[in-house]
Amino acid sequence: MTGVNDQPKTKIGLYPASNIVIANMIGAGIFTTSGLLMSGLNNPILLIILWIAGGIIAFCGALAYAELGSAMPKAGGEYIFLANLYHPSVGFLSGWVSFVTGFSAPIAASAIGFSEYTFRVFPGTAWAGKALAISIILIFTFIHLKGLKFGSRVQNVLTVLKIGLIIILIVSGVLLGNGNLDHFTQGSSIQLNFSSLKTIGLSLIWIMFAYSGWNASTYIGSEISNPQKNIPKSLLTGTGVVMILYVLLNIVYVYAVSPAEMKGVISIGGLAVRNLFGSSMEIAFSLMIAFALFSSLSAYIILGPRVYYAMAKDGYFFRFVSKTHSRTHAPSGAILLQSAIAIIMVVSGTFDQILTYMGFALGFFPILAVAGVVKLRRKLGKPGIPVYIPVYLAFAVIMMTLSFLERPVESSIAMLTILSGIPVFYIFRRMRPKTD
DSSP: OTTOSSOOOOOBOHHHHHHHHHHHHSSHHHHHHHHHHHHHHOOHHHHHHHHHHHHHHHHHHHHHHHHHHHHOOOBTTHHHHHHHHTOHHHHHHHHHHIIIIISHHHHHHHHHHHHHHHHHHSOOOHHHHHHHHHHHHHHHHHHHHTOHHHHHHHHHHHHHHHHHHHHHHHHHHHHHSOOOGGGGGOSOOOOOSHHHHHHHHHHHHHHHHHHTTTTGGGGBGGGBSSHHHHHHHHHHHHHHHHHHHHHHHHHHHHHHSOHHHHTTOSOHHHHHHHHHHOHHHHHHHHHHHHHHHHHHHHHHHHHHHHHHHHHHHTTSSOGGGGOOOTTTOOOHHHHHHHHHHHHHHHHHTOOTTOHHHHHHHHHHHHHHHHHHHHHHHHHHTOOSOOTHHHHHHHHHHHHHHHHHHHOHHHHHHHHHHHHHHHHHHHHHHHHSOOOO
16 A cells, blocks of 8 residues: 555644644635635625635535545545555645645745735835745744654644634624624625626635645644544544634624725735724734744645655655654655745745635645545445535535636646646656565
8 A cells, every 4th residue: 555654653642633734724825815805706795605615615625534534544645545546646646736836835925924924014125025934934944854743842832822813813803893894785796697606616716725724634644643533533623613713704804894995905914903903903913923824834844745755655756755854753855845845936936826826736636535535435335425525526626617717827727737747757657666
């Protein structure tokens, strides 16, 4: 079976595993996308409905991945699932997309988001922002080179602080903020024609990018104690907590900011705080949001290298990526490679219109993995197909189809990224040592 040998030896429990799921989900997306979404939707009620729908889709996916993670508790996530359910090439392509798009890009985005929120308070040049973003990537790379045990302690603290910040914003915004309930009735009415359906599909792609990470603990399956029990619990706990926080936070955004004022605003968190409490509090919350992004960046640096590590152990990636530190057992080669790619992305500065590209590229392989649950259940002799499988598959396929029709260029580039991994797979396969 793919990915079974020489797994990392450090074990963590349910609490840090759930924190990794939460931290991986709550990132730049929730603090940046709602203003962009309002530009197309122009209806606050529809905005909130779509955030609820996104949470339901993610929860259905988490239920499916709970089955997969319990049956195949190995480090590597989708790479392990797809390689064993279908073919090593399918697993490789999912890992290839994770390498190019799924982790390196969000690490860069989180680092850039940190620098932008910081420079709302302490203005600086564009190159100073890039330097700050690179410095943050290097700091967390060093932290996670010290091993999962140490890194998970840092992750726990950052995640608690981030959740605390969001809860404070929700509670204080509703109880003490200077908002307006009339905002919920403003904007245009909901139209259900083909054009609006394409906009809704694209909006869900962006929302699902904000929810991405609902499968996070499956990437470190072999490093979780009692994985058959703790992987499903961590997925469902983390996804449920994040869904509640996202919906409540968007209610606060709408309460604080009118639809017209919200349109196109990326730093929606800062704008909401300014409207609720004034400019002085905007400064404080902008800094807190900036530091909250540390947690997401940290989680990506934890998870991504486990995918490349698993691929390299199977001979389908660079050999040095399979190396672990002799003392900490951290996949040091994979961590350093991922951070190098993220730094290149920061320097290149090509993140202005990447949401659709990342959302489409990352949405393809979970469809295959969730569909693979049917195959797994037949193999294990389990009867029936749980309702969450067709629900997830139906929403995901419709969402990606509508998104492609709305943004064919970005979606086509995402498909080309996936297909570009096919020749790379066969190159590595030819170089792979013969073991059977």
